[in-house]
Amino acid sequence: MSDLEAEYRLDYFEEEGFTRRECPSCGVYFWTRDADRELCGEPPCEDYSFIDDPGFPEAYSLTEMREAFLSFFEENGHERIEPYPVAANRWRDDVLLTQASIYDFQPLVTSGETPPPANPLTISQPCIRMQDIDNVGKTGRHTMAFEMMAHHAFNTREDAEADYAYEGEVYWKDETVAYCDAFFESMGANIEEITYLEDPWVGGGNAGPAIEVIYKGAELATLVFMCMEQDPDGEYEMKDGNTYSFMDTYIVDTGYGLERWTWMSQGTATVYEAIYPDAIDFLKENAGIEHTDEERELIHRAAKLSGRLDIDDVDDVEDARGEVAEKLGVDVDRLRELIEPLETIYAIADHSRTLAYMFGDGIVPSNVATGYLARMVLRRTKRLVDDVGVDAPLDELVDMQAERLGYGNRDTIREIVRTEERKYRKTLERGSRKVEQLADEYAATDDPIPTEELLELYDSHGIQPDMVAEIAAERGAVVDVPDDFYALVADRHERVTDGTDAEPDRDERLADLPETEKLYYDDQGRTEFEAVVLDVFERDEGYDVVLDQTMFYPEGGGQPADRGQLSAGETAVEVVDVEEVDGVVLHHTDADPGKGEFVRGRVDGGRRERLRVHHTATHLIGHAAREVLGGHVRQAGAQKGLNSSRLDVRHYERIAREDVREIERVANELVRRNVAVTQEWPHRHEAEAEHGFDLYQGGVPPGTNVRLIHVGDVDVQACAGTHVDRTGDIGSIKLLKTEPVQDGVERIVFAAGDAAIEATQRTEDALFDAATELDVDPLDVPEAAERFFEEWKARGKEIDSLKEQLAEARASGGADVDEVALGDVTAVIQRLDGDADELRATANAHVDDGSVAVVGSGANGSASFVVGVPADVSINAGAVVSDLAGRVGGGGGGPPDFAQGGGPDVERLDEALAAAPDVLRRMLEA
RNA sequence: GGGCUCAUAGCUCAGCGGUAGAGUGCCUCCCUUGCAAGGAGGAUGCCCUGGGUUCGAAUCCCAGUGAGUCCA
Numbered sequence A: 001m002s003d004l005e006a007e008y009r010l011d012y013f014e015e016e017g018f019t020r021r022e023c024p025s026c027g028v029y030f031w032t033r034d035a036d037r038e039l040c041g042e043p044p045c046e047d048y049s050f051i052d053d054p055g056f057p058e059a060y061s062l063t064e065m066r067e068a069f070l071s072f073f074e075e076n077g078h079e080r081i082e083p084y085p086v087a088a089n090r091w092r093d094d095v096l097l098t099q100a101s102i103y104d105f106q107p108l109v110t111s112g113e114t115p116p117p118a119n120p121l122t123i124s125q126p127c128i129r130m131q132d133i134d135n136v137g138k139t140g141r142h143t144m145a146f147e148m149m150a151h152h153a154f155n156t157r158e159d160a161e162a163d164y165a166y167e168g169e170v171y172w173k174d175e176t177v178a179y180c181d182a183f184f185e186s187m188g189a190n191i192e193e194i195t196y197l198e199d200p201w202v203g204g205g206n207a208g209p210a211i212e213v214i215y216k217g218a219e220l221a222t223l224v225f226m227c228m229e230q231d232p233d234g235e236y237e238m239k240d241g242n243t244y245s246f247m248d249t250y251i252v253d254t255g256y257g258l259e260r261w262t263w264m265s266q267g268t269a270t271v272y273e274a275i276y277p278d279a280i281d282f283l284k285e286n287a288g289i290e291h292t293d294e295e296r297e298l299i300h301r302a303a304k305l306s307g308r309l310d311i312d313d314v315d316d317v318e319d320a321r322g323e324v325a326e327k328l329g330v331d332v333d334r335l336r337e338l339i340e341p342l343e344t345i346y347a348i349a350d351h352s353r354t355l356a357y358m359f360g361d362g363i364v365p366s367n368v369a370t371g372y373l374a375r376m377v378l379r380r381t382k383r384l385v386d387d388v389g390v391d392a393p394l395d396e397l398v399d400m401q402a403e404r405l406g407y408g409n410r411d412t413i414r415e416i417v418r419t420e421e422r423k424y425r426k427t428l429e430r431g432s433r434k435v436e437q438l439a440d441e442y443a444a445t446d447d448p449i450p451t452e453e454l455l456e457l458y459d460s461h462g463i464q465p466d467m468v469a470e471i472a473a474e475r476g477a478v479v480d481v482p483d484d485f486y487a488l489v490a491d492r493h494e495r496v497t498d499g500t501d502a503e504p505d506r507d508e509r510l511a512d513l514p515e516t517e518k519l520y521y522d523d524q525g526r527t528e529f530e531a532v533v534l535d536v537f538e539r540d541e542g543y544d545v546v547l548d549q550t551m552f553y554p555e556g557g558g559q560p561a562d563r564g565q566l567s568a569g570e571t572a573v574e575v576v577d578v579e580e581v582d583g584v585v586l587h588h589t590d591a592d593p594g595k596g597e598f599v600r601g602r603v604d605g606g607r608r609e610r611l612r613v614h615h616t617a618t619h620l621i622g623h624a625a626r627e628v629l630g631g632h633v634r635q636a637g638a639q640k641g642l643n644s645s646r647l648d649v650r651h652y653e654r655i656a657r658e659d660v661r662e663i664e665r666v667a668n669e670l671v672r673r674n675v676a677v678t679q680e681w682p683h684r685h686e687a688e689a690e691h692g693f694d695l696y697q698g699g700v701p702p703g704t705n706v707r708l709i710h711v712g713d714v715d716v717q718a719c720a721g722t723h724v725d726r727t728g729d730i731g732s733i734k735l736l737k738t739e740p741v742q743d744g745v746e747r748i749v750f751a752a753g754d755a756a757i758e759a760t761q762r763t764e765d766a767l768f769d770a771a772t773e774l775d776v777d778p779l780d781v782p783e784a785a786e787r788f789f790e791e792w793k794a795r796g797k798e799i800d801s802l803k804e805q806l807a808e809a810r811a812s813g814g815a816d817v818d819e820v821a822l823g824d825v826t827a828v829i830q831r832l833d834g835d836a837d838e839l840r841a842t843a844n845a846h847v848d849d850g851s852v853a854v855v856g857s858g859a860n861g862s863a864s865f866v867v868g869v870p871a872d873v874s875i876n877a878g879a880v881v882s883d884l885a886g887r888v889g890g891g892g893g894g895p896p897d898f899a900q901g902g903g904p905d906v907e908r909l910d911e912a913l914a915a916a917p918d919v920l921r922r923m924l925e926a
Numbered sequence B: 001g002g003g004c005u006c007a008u009a010g011c012u013c014a015g016c017g018g019u020a021g022a023g024u025g026c027c028u029c030c031c032u033u034g035c036a037a038g039g040a041g042g043a044u045g046c047c048c049u050g051g052g053u054u055c056g057a058a059u060c061c062c063a064g065u066g067a068g069u070c071c072a
Helices: A011-015 A062-075 A101-105 A173-186 A258-266 A271-275 A277-286 A293-308 A314-328 A332-360 A369-388 A394-405 A410-445 A451-461 A465-474 A485-494 A605-629 A657-673 A684-691 A754-774 A778-811 A836-848 A877-887 A906-925
Strands: A019-022 A029-032 A121-128 A145-156 A195-198 A201-203 A206-208 A210-215 A218-230 A243-257 A528-538 A543-547 A564-568 A571-581 A584-589 A598-603 A635-639 A645-650 A677-680 A708-711 A715-718 A733-742 A745-752 A817-822 A825-831 A852-857 A863-868 A891-893 A898-903
Touching (some): A062 A145, A062 A258, A145 A332, A173 A210, A201 A218, A243 A258, A258 A271, A332 A369, A332 A394, A369 A410, A410 A451, A410 A465, A451 A465, A543 A571, A605 A715, A605 A733, A605 A745, A605 A754, A733 A754, A745 A754, A778 A836, A836 A898, A863 A906
Antiparallel strands (some): A195 A210, A210 A218, A528 A543, A528 A598, A564 A571, A571 A584, A677 A708, A708 A715, A891 A898
16 A cells, blocks of 8 residues: 655755754654754644744734635636635535535536636635534633635546546646645745645545644644545555545635634734624623733633643543643632633624624525524523523524625524524423422332433433423433433434435436437427437336437426426337436337437427416515515425425525415516516526526536526526416415425415415315305305304214203103112113213213112113222222123223223113122122 | 423313312392302303224323423
8 A cells, every 4th residue: 555655745845945854752754944943833733832822923803814715716717706605515414514615616516517616716714613523612722613715726637538618737746835834924924934744634525645744832734735535445444444546636725714814913812802702792791701910810820721732522621721720820710700601602702793794694494404404503502691681582593693794684694593493482481390290209219210211301302411400400310411412312213223225226218318418398388399308218007218309307306307208200119217327318108109210209298288387486485485474484395396386495484375376476477577487598607607506506516507497587497397478377376385395494385376276175065064054155254164163062062961961851750660678779870862961961960869779771782780889888880881882792891989991882781780680799799 | 402291171170990060250130239248059161183002082092283491
């Protein structure tokens, strides 16, 4: 196996007089201008040396630093690119959040399928890394939200065989390192102090040599040279244990942490004080945190020390605090008391910024994907705010950050935060009640609350174990939270196994066929065309026919495939399905039209028309929903049909009835305006620059050009479906219902065109039928229904009370009553064929008179008994019923004073009743 | 996308095969007239919907609907 040492021997290092050394402390190889340097410079080998002694002559704010970086690279031939959303799952499905600038260009650009927006380019990309969430605020340097400043260059090997969307080399390693040096110099840094550490990079199936750039103890940049891909036969084994080989594209991927650079320029004790001083001042004041000069001095010295410690997980933080206290010569508890509130405030500032990024980018809280992450961050922030006693509402804290970041949808962001906060409060209230109950239960028994209960509370009700412990303590119950609590939670989910669906094999047969020419985009209303059969493949059922050109629309974008016929001369074959594979359209037919034949195709026009109408209507409803509900509304899925279609949209609460009406109104308004629906195929970068990422409601398509569908000047989307020419062709749109698909996603079901009329007729038919049944005017149905329902309930009550009266009347001497003396008491044996309520009421009436009651009924096709026993009589009613019911082939039971039972043999009911006196006597004697 | 939990009086919940309950709120009366007052009486339920098991289902099983929650 080769290693990558040679990859780091740059001409630039040679020319600039660098030397390569091995750090005696950690063993890493690094390059430096300072021939006397021993150590690599990175903690823990060396400490931070910029705290209270900034690394650059001038102090920069975040904004100033971002501008300094971007304009430096702009001046050096890079094009400045606007940042991408933080929700990376909007253009890729392998990750949820943008964690680095290179994420913007994966996978389509890095693979060479799609050209980069500029080459070379520079960008400052907002990123969110949830991995560090527990450290935020505590270490002085971790943030969950950050901006990665970067410059990228996309290169293709000269000898590459395949075609790529970019060609040749822009620049590679030497220039990248030279730029880095030059940028440091432009900031006024002493470049003698910089060290370049060899640190190969691996990630996401790619790998390459990489360099960490260390200045005054801080890692300020990482220069990654992505040039290898995972390959079982590769000759390089990387640190993940896999082997890699070089690929045709090679990409400069750099990352300069905006926050780190800003911090370096200011030399404050923690990064937080450098990047959002205003938010921290506000929070401190709001939480009422004040310090004496002596305390301030102590905190500053502690922060300096803890910033230098190597702490990468929370367990270490407590150890580190002890260490710091010792060095400062203060009591660790005093230190904790001083520092913890500050740590909380730092975390709140960072989390608020994270939330502003998330909601600003249109993420809606939910129980899945990015929405779930947003919910977790919000809840955590809420807890921190409550812990430290900040009484500013959460939506205001997030809004402060949103304002600073310049988002235009601040009102929606606030509304989302408020809604989500309200939901969380309800969860907490629900949880508290549950825990209080549980705590009381276990406080009485002196047993600790079992771990199983804790797991249940957390897993099913979202209640953190520390909250359980807190409430339990107030109520005098004991809780032991196991150290491996969260591992136990994970175990509960362990059983879940899913078979990973295998990638379907690529169809080799299609490799030599040309892409099918798609006529359906030329005239979306045409249904007839002529074509040549290029090839026919047999399949399990029927055939796949490939034509040189087609009018048939294949399944895609939630639009079902066209149907129709292909005819050659006298013979015609039915097209039952159509799909597209690698640009080749396969017509699934019931018979073989013959390879090489000249065919006439006819698309089922009625079907096509309905699909076109529904597809354009989908765009209108998406637009109307955005207008009515807010700009965050985004498509989460769609399916067109012939009779109705559905559009799933992201929204943070149930869609109110009045909003449904308003969406319907706005959509139909557009229909009435009869605006033109047009298509165009611009270069994707032009399209993105003009319309932004909201173009891709249904996913990001590959390729250099994208097809855009414009509805007048109100809506534009990248879309491959077939549409009507003018909105008026839709006729009308009827929203049928909305339903929640999952938290944060609402499904809007609607019908358009003829289907809208039909749907309305169906609803009307139902109403008219109901009206006929109630014998009222259709418009009076709700009122009549309510009246009937009320009346029905009143009658139920009246019947109950009449049954009581009837029972009393019967008990006081009706027919079919046998009285039997049982020693001191009388037993009443009675048959009355009524329902269970009547039997019970009658039995009760007898018992009230002081008699034992045995009441039987043969109504409703089965025999049933009720036995009642006055309190002072020692007969077990349950046992009596059990005996009697056995005689009719059934069973029964109940408490000793009142029991019920029965069986299927009605004809033996009288026989059983006749035996009742004997049974009672036996019971009395027993 | 998967797992789990829940659905009973206006509200909060108990009941978990055998006559639907408590607290609170509501109505009436009494006692007091001060600050979630005390006493007596009363009304209020398609026990989420549909199917199944059973002599009998609020209760057990299945499906649906709605709410909540954890994980990727």
